Amino acid sequence: MNIVVCVKYVPDAQGDRGFEADNTTDREAVDGLLSELDEYAVEEALKLVEAGEGEVTVLTMGPEDAVAAVKKSLQMGAHKGVVVTDEAIAGSDSVATSLVLAEAIKKIGEEAPVDLVLTGLASTDGVMSVVPAMLAERLGLPQVTFASELTVEGSTVRIRRDDETASETIESSLPAVVSVTDQINEPRYPSFKGIMAAKKKPVETWGLADLGVDASQVGLDAAWSRVVEVSARPPRTAGEVVTDEGDGGSKLAEFLASRKFV
């Protein structure tokens, strides 16, 4: 089974995230890393090929530094990596991102057909959870998302998906696009052996021209929605904090009553 895992290079959520003058995410100020939520997709892909056979290719689109996300995945055990980077892609929205990723997946598939495209639940910076659905739409593949369990039997993929009201089993034929949640597994840490082995694994770097994507279709200028204003939320005015001296609960109730919650 050939699996492509889409991984994103994101600013560290612990850092002080902000915006550039052109209202795009500031990707310089904060260190980047492999989006934690995409580690679950890498782990699930590795488990699937370890249980059977096949290859895991990790794919990222981003700045040159995004290769770090691919390297980390290779250290975990993925077989090869593809980085799509191009000056023109800076500021791309999810529509453009999904276009570039879809074209890259098609190109990866020219070598050997792709059976499964795995993604994370959401990017930890954008948190939109729309790229997987867009990929499915663009590739004309079935979409099976928010998997908290995943099994593949022959050419059928089956997942469990939970929401507030129900737990569902969803089935689809392969190839398909599947996104996984952080409930699905416990991502492994790269072993020393894994780190050494990763150095020899192939990583290809593609530009837009390699994918036949025109620069006008991506980047800030192509964005179908445009940010016109960004403002830092005024810091919440420091509220009142009291120390419980035996009447903390009553004081809390009083506060709630004063705000008409009781």
Place this chain on the structure above:
Amino acid sequence: MAEVLVLVDHVDGDVRKSTLEALTAAARLGEPAAVFVGAGAQGAAEVLGRHGATTVYAVESPEVAEHLVAPTAEVLAQLVQEHSPAAVLLPSSNDGKEIAARLAIKTSSGLVTDAVDVAPADGGGVQTVQSVFAGSYTVTSVVAQGCPVVTLKPNSVPVEETGGGAATVQAVDAQVSDAAKAARITERKEKAASGRPSLTEAAIVVSGGRGTGGDFAPVEALADSLGAAVGASRAAVDAGWYPHSSQVGQTGVSVSPQLYVAAGISGAIQHRAGMQTSKTIVAVNKDPEAPIFELVDYGVVGDLFTVLPQATEEISRRKG
């Protein structure tokens, strides 16, 4: 005035509050029209009409209802083609966002997810407001390309009744491709109802974290005295104390209630991502240095096992 399509979110015909919020928002952009997928459109026409919808496009086809998001996106794309609406609004649920994503690609339209406000943009299109990076920034965007597709965060727009009569139900003959039917739900187990309001819709949410040590009784008692939903931090969920469907935060549910009470929760960035837009925030925590206190309107440094029961008792007393 152009129509604004609103995809109805309903549970077996019962229209969810997020839909009424979307209808209220839609009225700012044009003439709201509801799109109802599944059985029960006729029964819902009254409540939809009362909240501003003049028309309900009803898609009864079980094929659409049983096959997740792809067929619904096809139906909406068909309606966009036929009616050229000014915009399409959907609830920001998992399904809502995915349907929106596919619809945007199909119709070459701009997409904004998790908007907390919408308005007509100068020069055409829709202006949206979003709260990003765990609520630390407010972003205003304009979507002018195609037919703007916007998903709305629940609890962001106050519901207004317009006094309209029942909406006119218009059956839609939906064409669903085979490709859209490739993924299907083969089994569905309903969860036992907790008897409490739904987490995303509740006006008040009381959440417990690792500090509960696994005993959610004081959290639940306070929630019940306030008529609130119960939430949990990931630490509490990972420990198996509360179901994952109750997890608030980046990888759980995002809530925006009038009041959020965090008990025994430190306030990690991933937790904040899911609750920071709450209107009023209250915390009870033993540790005065807990980051959650940076966010609160009111905080009590103390043991939740004494503070919560006392508050619950006082609230019940006041309620008589």
